[in-house]
Amino acid sequence: MNEFLTLMKPELQITIIIFLLLFIKLSKGIKNDLLLLIIQNLLLLNFIAGFFFNAPGNLFDGMYQTNTLIAFQKSILNLGIYLISLLFTGWFRKTEHLPEFFILMLSALLGLDFLISSGNFLIFFLSLELATIPIAAMANFDLEKKISSEAAMKMILSSAFSSGILLFGISLIYGATGTINFEALPAQLDGSTLQILSFVFLITAFAFKLSIVPFHLWTADVYEGSPIAATSFLSVISKGAMAFVFISVLYRVFQPMHQVWYNMVMLLSIITMIIGNLFALRQQNIKRFLAFSSIAQVGFILVGITANSPEGISSVVYFILIYTVSNLTAFGVAAAISSQTGKEKIEDYKGLYQTNPLLSWVMALALFSLAGIPPTAGFFGKLFLLTAGASNANYGFILIAALNMIVSLYYYLRVIRSIFMDKNEQPIEKINIHPSTKFAFIICSAGIVLIGMLSWIYDYIQSLNP
Amino acid sequence: MFTPGLYHILFISTALFFIGVFGFLTRKNLITILMSVELILNSVNLNFIAFNKYLWPDKLDGLFFTIFIIAIAAAEAAVAIAIIINLYRSHHSIDVDNAEEMKY
Numbered sequence: 254m255n256e257f258l259t260l261m262k263p264e265l266q267i268t269i270i271i272f273l274l275l276f277i278k279l280s281k282g283i284k285n286d287l288l289l290l291i292i293q294n295l296l297l298l299n300f301i302a303g304f305f306f307n308a309p310g311n312l313f314d315g316m317y318q319t320n321t322l323i324a325f326q327k328s329i330l331n332l333g334i335y336l337i338s339l340l341f342t343g344w345f346r347k348t349e350h351l352p353e354f355f356i357l358m359l360s361a362l363l364g365l366d367f368l369i370s371s372g373n374f375l376i377f378f379l380s381l382e383l384a385t386i387p388i389a390a391m392a393n394f395d396l397e398k399k400i401s402s403e404a405a406m407k408m409i410l411s412s413a414f415s416s417g418i419l420l421f422g423i424s425l426i427y428g429a430t431g432t433i434n435f436e437a438l439p440a441q442l443d444g445s446t447l448q449i450l451s452f453v454f455l456i457t458a459f460a461f462k463l464s465i466v467p468f469h470l471w472t473a474d475v476y477e478g479s480p481i482a483a484t485s486f487l488s489v490i491s492k493g494a495m496a497f498v499f500i501s502v503l504y505r506v507f508q509p510m511h512q513v514w515y516n517m518v519m520l521l522s523i524i525t526m527i528i529g530n531l532f533a534l535r536q537q538n539i540k541r542f543l544a545f546s547s548i549a550q551v552g553f554i555l556v557g558i559t560a561n562s563p564e565g566i567s568s569v570v571y572f573i574l575i576y577t578v579s580n581l582t583a584f585g586v587a588a589a590i591s592s593q594t595g596k597e598k599i600e601d602y603k604g605l606y607q608t609n610p611l612l613s614w615v616m617a618l619a620l621f622s623l624a625g626i627p628p629t630a631g632f633f634g635k636l637f638l639l640t641a642g643a644s645n646a647n648y649g650f651i652l653i654a655a656l657n658m659i660v661s662l663y664y665y666l667r668v669i670r671s672i673f674m675d676k677n678e679q680p681i682e683k684i685n686i687h688p689s690t691k692f693a694f695i696i697c698s699a700g701i702v703l704i705g706m707l708s709w710i711y712d713y714i715q716s717l718n719p
Numbered sequence: 720m721f722t723p724g725l726y727h728i729l730f731i732s733t734a735l736f737f738i739g740v741f742g743f744l745t746r747k748n749l750i751t752i753l754m755s756v757e758l759i760l761n762s763v764n765l766n767f768i769a770f771n772k773y774l775w776p777d778k779l780d781g782l783f784f785t786i787f788i789i790a791i792a793a794a795e796a797a798v799a800i801a802i803i804i805n806l807y808r809s810h811h812s813i814d815v816d817n818a819e820e821m822k823y
Contacts, residue, residue, distance in 0.1 A: 423763075
């Protein structure tokens with residue numbers, strides 16, 4: 254019993270918060286402002302408590318596994334959800350059904366936590382569904398907007414289709430090996446044709462969830478139509494957790510088929526980077542632009558995954574930490590502007606520096622970090638990813654990745670140029686930033702600058718590797 | 720008397736899977752698309768049961784998996800139908816061709 258409480262602590266904390274929110278929902282008459290303050294403090298407590306009493310261990314006959322690295326990955330997700338609760342204060346205060354939104358978001362987070370800890374394809378599938386179904390409901394949260402329901406429709410249908418493909422792959426693996434347990438599977442894998450076929454089905458399902466090209470078609474539409482808090486959850490937290498799971502499934506379960514998946518992941522990485530970059534060049538809407546830029550970032554994560562070494566794991570975890578703070582900052586600025594003025598086009602950002610110097614600097618810092626320009630943390634994240642990928646001595650592949658970084662500079666700097674240099678007769682008026690959003694901007698900017706400078710963070714992640 | 724073997728059942732389940740995929744990609748009506756997804760999930764159920772009966776009769780993993788898939792498919796269909804009803808309220812149609820505000 255005691256072991257159950259300590260090992261499953263992150264999930265139990267989130268469950269407690271969900272139940273508290275349900276009770277708060279039942280007692281009427283609480284204003285949104287007070288409720289939001291309670292939620293933010295609960296999530297802060299949840300984030301801090303995640304650092305204590307973490308022990309490695311198994312529960313339920315190996316179905317649930319945890320260790321210090323997994324606990325750290327869950328802490329990154331908890332940090333992300335705390336920043337979301339701060340950053341989108343402007344939107345949350347106007348929302349009519351605030352507790353429901355957080356219940357859905359925390360349920361999805363609960364699913365992602367179980368997903369990271371899963372040690373069996375059964376709990377893997379169940380937690381994946383727990384993580385995706387609430388997101389579809391969140392995408393539909395702007396009930397009066399037409400594009401919101403369209404986005405939710407695209408989300409639920411493509412996720413149902415991809416889970417069907419995943420299940421078909423799992424059923425073939427069960428037929429070929431007779432087990433669905435992650436510990437027992439590697440000994441049974443010998444690279445027969447049926448196993449490779451089932452692996453292709455599995456990787457297709459992962460590619461849907463991670464929006465890897467050619468399975469990315471739902472991404473931009475869902476990002477544009479959903480409310481911006483749901484978009485940022487989908488693009489940062491859900492994608493980060495899926496990357497953690499992808500890496501642990503490839504490294505632990507499919508280690509005997511390393512040669513097979515190395516070639517697949519390399520090919521997917523190359524086309525993801527190229528297509529993501531090319532489509533990001535021509536986007537006019539800031540949310541679609543960030544959608545395609547996040548597709549290109551997933552391509553870089555795949556470069557790190559091909560390393561097949563402990564450096565691969567630590568560089569991906571480090572990059573996700575940086576990606577969380579930088580991408581959330583960019584979404585936060587976009588949300589602050591669109592919730593007051595309703596403007597989401599990149600053209601509207603022209604001359605933003607004349608009226609909102611603070612927002613402009615924060616946005617510029619976030620975009621520099623996403624592009625990977627040296628003083629910011631994004632540079633170090635990409636450096637470690639490419640170094641890990643280069644350990645296979647496949648230098649042509651690394652060269653393609655480096656060239657793609659240069660292409661991505663163009664479209665990130667295009668936004669920065671329109672903010673700082675382009676003249677505009679009627680720039681966006683002065684934006685009122687809520688104090689808690691300002692606080693989140695300070696945390697994120699400090700993170701973007703310091704995570705790269707403080708070398709012990711990467712060393713700490715490396716020391717967590719089991 | 721003729722008794723069906725593993726290959727017969729696998730043939731049916733694979734055919735069901737690809738009928739579902741074909742329907743998902745070609746149908747225009749959202750309810751029909753949802754039915755195609757259910758076909759895919761049921762083909763997986765058949766697969767699990769067949770593998771469990773013919774190849775691994777001493778294990779229970781496949782049977783349990785099937786029960787969970789049925790439950791999850793019901794939950795997914797409930798959310799999907801709620802979203803489709805909402806789409807019908809805003810677009811006055813459940814045809815995918817009419818839900819085309821966002822492109823490229």
